Amino acid sequence: MSASFGARSIRRAASRCCSAFAASGSCSVIRARLLRAGTFRLSLIFAGLYLLSGLALFAVITWRTTRFETARISAFIVTEADSIAQGSPEEVTWAVRTQFSHRPRGIYHNTILSALFAADGRLIAGNLGVVPGDLPADGEAHAIVRPVVSGAADDDAIIAVARRLPDGRLLVLGRGVGVLVSLEKIIAGALIFGAIPVIALALGTGFWISRRVQRRVRGVTQAIERVMQGAVHERLPVAGDADDLDQVSAGVNRMLAAIERLLGEVQGISNDIAHDLRNPLARVRTMLERGRNKAATTEEMGAILDRAIAGLDHAQSIITALLRIGEIESGRRRAGFQVVDLTAVAELAAELYAPLAEENRIGFTFAADDGASIPVFGDRELLTEAVVNLLDNAIKYTPPGGEVRLEVAVTAAGPVVRVVDNGPGIPAQERANVLTRFYRLEKSRGIKGNGLGLSIVLAIIELHGFGISLADARPGCVFEIRCRTPAGVALHPGARSTTVPGPAGRTGTLLEAGV
Structure with a gap:
């Protein structure tokens, strides 16, 4: 019985010692953290500055009081001596x-x-x-x-x-x-009496603020650790005080939201690439296997190889388009921006795609103000590519006998480029998605394409700081690029009607004009 009691006593003593040691260690850690805390150090600095200012005030008051009393006593005894000496x-x-x-x-x-x-x-x-x-x-x-x-x-x-x-x-x-x-003792006592509560208040306030900030920093650190472990949906805590830490947390949260969105896009792109490349590559493999096993003549093998090459070309076009989007989004081309004539850009795009529209038996109209120059600030090649992609998209989805119209105009809000068609149009519920990568309408699955043309347009528009919108043309749709003029250039929209011949031999009317 005594042995078991002794063992229990030893265990309790060891437990108390360990608890005391842990408590002292925790206190040491807390003290170390407090001393490293910026707010607590500021409180110490404030207390030190208060002491220094108190000493300086004590010195000034003592000096002034001593001078005043010395002069007063000196004047008093001199006056007394003069008065007595007259007797x-x-x-x-x-x-x-x-x-x-x-x-x-x-x-x-x-x-x-x-x-x-x-x-x-x-x-x-x-x-x-x-x-x-x-x-x-x-x-x-x-x-x-x-x-x-x-x-x-x-x-x-x-x-x-x-x-x-x-x-x-x-x-x-x-x-x-x-x-x-x-008097010096009285002044010193008053300063000490006033300094003690002020210093105590400063240290206490610094301790309280430091503990509060440490708790918030600990929460931020823990959230960052969770993000580093892969929880990209995690956000830093915001107390709602709108202080410096809240502003930093809000900024980091916006960054995390952007990172999460980009990671989602990357994951989606990876899935889309895998999905879009899997079918062409599988078809190519199947065709090559079939040709190896069943092609009896050189002509049959040649036809199979042609189809395989077409499938590989489609896969290559996807990769090329993605690389093109990455190049545009990098922003490197912004260094070469200069003043560009928007009318000339649209004319070049019209000349390139008028023959394609005619080949597909689609009416094509280009409308602009009688050759008037409309200056914008940007990259000529990229702007041409954006207009060309919109024209390619319009011609691709407009049936034979339809109409495609390219317009360049100056509105009260600035220069615009419109591509209008009377094709099947885009349902309202799907318009927000057509500019995303690899998105294709279900009814357009049978039309050749990779779903990246409009994504390239969006990347170019965002690089230039322009805007793009999509509206219903009843029937068809209207893509409008809203541009900005260079600084110091004033454009005056008018209401004069100008009829110009389109590159395909047709004519169109645009109720937007220059001066």
Whole structure:
């Protein structure tokens, strides 16, 4: 029984020791964190600055008070000496012996020094044993080394005046200025009394703020750790105080949201690439296997190889388009921006695609203001590519007998490029998705394409800082690129109707014009 009791006692003692050690270790960690906390260090700095300012204030007040009291006492004893010296010899002796030496001490002086010496230095009356050797008889007040004065405090400093009377005697008056020491003590005590609660408040406030900030920083750190472990949906906590830490957390949260969106796009693109490349590559493999096993003639093998090459070309077009989007989104082309004529860009695109529209038996109209130049700031090749992609998309989805119209105009909001068709159009619920990568309408699956043409257009528009919108043309759809003019260039939209021949030989009317 005693052995088991001893074992339990040892375990309890060990547990208490470990708990105490853990508690002391935790306190040490907390103290170390507090000392490293910026807010607590600022509190210490504030307390130190307060102490320094208090010392400086004490020095200034003491200096000013000492000067004032010294001047006041000096003026007082000089006036008293002048007043006594005007009396007769008997009145002077009587004043020193009776009135002056027995005047009660006030708060302005502790020691009253008064003495009358004969011409040979013998004391006639007063409480001063000998004439101070460092006191000149010039009638002015001087600070002197403490003389032997009966009843004077040991710590009294003396301001005295010595005046030679007409009969040769020497009148000495003085006052102790120990009150200045008392004032210094009072001022110092007041400063200390005021400094203690201020410093305590500063340290306490710094401790509280530091603990609060540490808790928030700990929450931010934990959230960052979770993000680093793969939880990209995690966000940094925001307290709602709109302070510096909240602003940083909000900025990081926006960055995390953008990263999450980009990762989602990358994952989606990877899935789309895998999906879109899998079928062409599988078809190519199947065709090649079939050709190897079943092709009996060179012509049959050649036809199979042609179809395989077409499938590989489709896969290559997907990769090329993705690389093109990446190049545009990198922003490197922005360094080569310059003033570009938007009308010339649209004319070039119209010349390139008018033959294709005619080949597909689609009416094509290009409308612009009588050759007027519309300057915009950007990359000519990229802007041409954007317009060309919109035209290619419109011609591709417009059935034979339909119409495609390219317009360049200046509106009150700035220059615009419109591509209008009367094809099947885009349902309202799908318009928000047509500019995303690899998105294709279900009814367009049978039309050749990879779903990246409009994504390239969007990348170009965003690179230039322009806008793009999609509307219903009833029937068909309208893509509108909203451009911006260079700084310092003013364009004036008008309402003059101009009819111009299109590149395909057709004509169109545009109710937008220049001056």
